[in-house]
Amino acid sequence: MTRPARVTDPSYELMDDHNGLSIIYRQHGFPSPLVRWHFHKEYELHLIVASSGKVFIGDYIGNFYPQSLFLTGPNLPHNWISQVAEDEVVPKRDMLVNFTDELFDSGYQVFAELKTLAPLLERAQYGIEFRCKHTIARAMDLMQRIADTSGATRLGHFFILLELLAASDDYQLLSGATAPQLADEHNIDRTNRAVDYIFAHYARDLPLEEVAEHLGMKPTYFSRVFKQATGRNFIEFVNRLRISKSCELLADGDKPVTDVCFESGFNNISNFNRRFQQLKGMTPSHYRRLVVQRLTEQNLG
Structure with a gap:
């Protein structure tokens, strides 16, 4: 049996632990109060080191696994919900580095070389998932160096890491909507509770009215608030979550497509x-064949 995170904390995360430092390094497990649908003014470089589950970034829904690496821009809502057994605790799931535009606004004037990072930061407003295994392996090593050091040494590893990611062309932009369209502290908190409920029940019939009642809202009002916060209407959001689950099932085993269909909530x-x-632009069977082909190529490589 799997269970989603229970989320009750405020949706806007105020990081008050900068202490005059240019970057913040944090790590946490699952479950954790930090696991919630939220946004903040900082960029977030987010490395998953354990467990798999669903990632929500802006209006994007996808899967994450160990060694998944993401970069989100300022005020872009995001959350990672692990699919783990009931009462299972993951001691260390996430390694995070947070930083703000202020670091670069000041740095550009002194260090012209930092301007080469501008395109990467611009792309981050949509959320980025990095795909190159070699890049991720190097990034994991640099994240650990950031964790293990402090001061100018830590900052040096950080800039090397950003330079590595800026040079990578094997990435996926995730959200079709950007932060100004999605970040609203009041509405996103209610959407946070809605996403939590949807994640727990999407594998069965789940009408909009049920979720609205769970939140104590009228269906028409909930529908408007939900779309404003997630960039998707309710049905589209649920269907994308179900398709994401079906991709996971198709990639993980040889279940018949019919079984995958019903287990995903259709x-x-x-x-x-x-x-x-x-x-996905293809049939479920084609998707499965493509996944098998890619895995075979990786193993041969």
């Missing part, structure tokens, strides 16, 4: 095939 195979084609 109630008929034709609707599942249609939604999958719309979102």
